Amino acid sequence: MSISTKIYLRSDASRGTRKSGLLPIYLRVIINRRKKEYFLNLEIPKDLWDAEGCIVKRNTKFPYQDMNAILSVAKMKIGKIVLDTRLSDRNITLIEFDRLFSRKTFDDGSFYAYAENFLAENKHKFASETIRTYTSQITKMKQFRPELKLEDLDESFLLQYERYILGTLKNKTNTHYKSMGFIKTVYHHALEDGLVKEGIFKKFPLTKKEGNREHLNKEELKKLENLLDKKLIPYQLNVLHYFLFSCYTGLRYRDMKNLSFNNIVGENSMVQLEMHKTKEIIKIPLTPRAKKLIGEGFQNQKVFRVATNQVTNRYLKELMNIAEIHKIISFHSARHTFATCSIDFGIPIEVISKLLGHKKIATTQIYAKIMDSVKIREMEKWNV
Incomplete structure (x- = not known):
């Protein structure tokens, strides 16, 4: 050279x-x-x-x-x-x-300086949530080890940090997975830059525990729909509207929050938008149930008044109590409800995958496994 x-x-x-x-x-x-x-x-x-x-x-x-x-x-x-x-x-x-x-800062091998440069270089590629998550991961690492060189990243450090995450911070399995996954991402980038020599993660495999995918079945969804005819407090009715709409479309929280009337196309027959998380364009046909919830508005006007995720989940708890649904339901449960009910209705898994905007059909197939486990559990009632 x-x-x-x-x-x-x-x-x-x-x-x-x-x-x-x-x-x-x-x-x-x-x-x-x-x-x-x-x-x-x-x-x-x-x-x-x-x-x-x-x-x-x-x-x-x-x-x-x-x-x-x-x-x-x-x-x-x-x-x-x-x-x-x-x-x-x-x-x-x-x-x-x-x-x-061209990096904005010069560092002496500091992992944190390198990680911050990595974020700055890829800011245009990452979603805002990813930027916030990675930034908080750097802060979390600094609390454990205020100064850290790239050359200090070895198996011993990973084991110590893992004990800190699981033992001192009492983080759960998937939070631990995200923390270690962030280090792995930055480390592999440094490996490509020739700043570190060994792939330490070959000796340190990461396993992710399947998260909670609590959802409503068809009967429970019907209970919620029946609340539309009851006298609810206005804020409860508002949350019920956009939660049900998500159950009918599978839209994530951020996409629901951003949804405006210019995303409703073809005489209110379809939602078309760019998903915030993946930047993929999706098209979701609207059922008569979904159409009843959207009303009318100006092109750039938001379809729903979506509260913060925390407030939404608090009001959902109230709605579940009123409907006598004994499950811990969060807003994201609406997406799981859409997927599992779609499977239950016999919609092909390939179609559901497209509607959810999944890049891999394997992601959608997780819901099919959930439905299988539900069927097995219910069939055990014959053993009584």
Whole structure:
């Protein structure tokens, strides 16, 4: 691999001299005969440039110290990228160099600085919930170990952190899975960058426990529908409306919150929207039951007044008590209800998968297994 770098004062004719009389300082990088130049956001008079030392000369009328500090950071970043590449005995491309050099912060191997850069670089790819989750994971790790180097990530650290999560914090299995999964994601990214050498997670497998998929059966759903004809407190009726709509469509909480009348197309016959979580476009035909709940409104007007998830779940508890449904139901149970009832109605699993927006049919098949377990449990009543 051939790599060369140079910091220089650019005075070529194509740019010309600035009106201010200042010239820009650039970094030139050449890797395997491919060249890229970076403006370092510094401009100085030509006579203040020390070409041999690649620094700004001392001048009481110019902030030469601040500029040299910026140049020093740039040099350290360049040196670290080149050194890490050579130590890891791998070739680096110009694209990889650009990604590493363009990071906003320079770090000394800190896991946290690297993780924060990883988030910043991928912000456009991640949902807002993912950003919040990853940020909270970094905070959680800092509480356990305020300073952490990438090189300190080994089996011993993972075991200690696991004991902290499960023992001290009393986190449940899936919370533990998310915490360790975050470290694994960042670690694998560092592995690709050549900053770490071993895949420690080969010796540290992560297993996810299947979460609670509590749902309503057809009879319980009917009990809730009957509440539409009862005298409910306005806030209860409001929550009942959008919870039932989710039971009829399988929409997640965030999609219900964002749902506006311009998502209702074809004379109120279909919901069409981009799912917040996956960015996939889904189309869901509306049944007569669902159509009765949406009313009319302006194009950009929200279809429902959706309360916060916490408040919604509190009001759902009240509704379950009124309907005499003895289950712990959250808003997300509506999506599970849609899936399990659809299976019970005989809708093909492939169709249900499309309606839910699942990328893998295996995700949808979990609901089929749930229905099988329910059938087995109910058939055991014959043994009484």
